[in-house]
Amino acid sequence: MALSKIQSESMNLADTYAFTGGVTGAGMLEHISDHDPSANISSLDVISLTSSDYFGYKVIGNIRPVNDAVALYMRFYDSNNVLKTGSGNYHYVRYKLTGTPSISPGAEASANSVILSANVGSSTDERGISFELDIFTTDQTGNEFPVQYIFRGFAHESTGAQEGFESSGGFIDKAQSWGGFRLYFSSGDIHLKSFVKVFGMKKS
Numbered sequence: 001m002a003l004s005k006i007q008s009e010s011m012n013l014a015d016t017y018a019f020t021g022g023v024t025g026a027g028m029l030e031h032i033s034d035h036d037p038s039a040n041i042s043s044l045d046v047i048s049l050t051s052s053d054y055f056g057y058k059v060i061g062n063i064r065p066v067n068d069a070v071a072l073y074m075r076f077y078d079s080n081n082v083l084k085t086g087s088g089n090y091h092y093v094r095y096k097l098t099g100t101p102s103i104s105p106g107a108e109a110s111a112n113s114v115i116l117s118a119n120v121g122s123s124t125d126e127r128g129i130s131f132e133l134d135i136f137t138t139d140q141t142g143n144e145f146p147v148q149y150i151f152r153g154f155a156h157e158s159t160g161a162q163e164g165f166e167s168s169g170g171f172i173d174k175a176q177s178w179g180g181f182r183l184y185f186s187s188g189d190i191h192l193k194s195f196v197k198v199f200g201m202k203k204s
Contacts, residue, residue, distance in 0.1 A: 028202050029058060035196040040066055040189040046198055047081045047180035051137035054200040056147075059135065061196035064128030065120060067188030069158040072117040072129055076147060076171045077180035084176065087112045092169025098161060116151045116167045116183075121158035128194065129155040137178055146178040147171045 035044055049057060063072065076084050092114040093107040106115070117129055131153035138144045148170035156162055171178055184190070 028055075029199040030054075030202050032057070032198045032200050035061075035198070037190065037192050037194060040192050042189055043182050043184035044190055044194070044196060045077075045180065045182045046196070047077050049137075049178070049180045049198075050079065051178065053203060054137070055203055056134065056136035056201045058199045058201060059133040059196060060131070060199075061194065062128050062130045063183060063194040063196065064191035065122045065185045065188060066191050067185065068122040069119045070122075070185040070187050071115055071119050072153075073113045073184055073186060074116055074149075074151075075113050075182045075184075076178060077182070079177040079179040081179055083182060084171070084173065085112050086173070089171060089173050089176075090114050090169060091172050092167055094165065094167035094169075097164045110172075114149075114167060114169050117153055117155060117165050118163055119157060119186075120155040120163075121160065122191075123160075126156040126158075126160065128191065129153045135181070145170045145172055145174065146176060 032049075033046065035046065037044070044063070046059075065072075076089070078084060088110045090111045090113060091107075091109045092111065093105070094115055095105045096118040108114075116131075116133075120126070120129055122128075131151060133152075134150045136148050138146060149168060151167040152165075154162070154164050183196070
């Protein structure tokens with residue numbers, strides 16, 4: 001059945017419709033990849049990402065530590081899939097909200113990594129860190145930071161107390177282009193029950 005216009009009062013949902021062509025204006029997010037480790041891993045890498053087709057990337061997931069009382073860290077890859085570990089590659093600000101309530105801020109202007117979370121627990125009922133991570137890239141002109149990020153998460157401390165946190169910052173080596181990221185804990189592995197999903201924010 002040909003369908004030129006959908007109207008709720010005239011469309012028979014019992015019929016079968018064949019659609020051809022594309023749909024415009026159907027949202028910005030495009031699913032790119034899933035990361036579900038089959039065993040405990042030392043780090044989780046997402047590489048070969050570019051800014052040519054996307055404004056940036058949205059990452060969601062739940063990431064669990066094997067060790068207790070460890071923080072989640074992140075580093076970036078350049079466009080050649082080389083991990084950037086130099087002391088002048090990153091800057092960030094972060095804070096932790098606890099149930100007291102209290103705010104624990106932190107910041108670093110020239111770091112070799114960024115800290116995304118406070119120390120979290122690893123027991124069964126603490127469930128790791130549920131988070132969303134927005135990464136915004138630029139088409140570099142030679143005088144721009146390659147990437148900036150905003151991270152928001154929730155978890156339980158090793159004491160079992162609840163906490164929320166936010167970290168935001170960027171990759172500040174202007175001579176480098178951006179190509180991906182690595183998530184890892186300050187000590188120990190990422191648990192096999194973790195998962196991460198990556199979506200691209202389409203330019204058109």
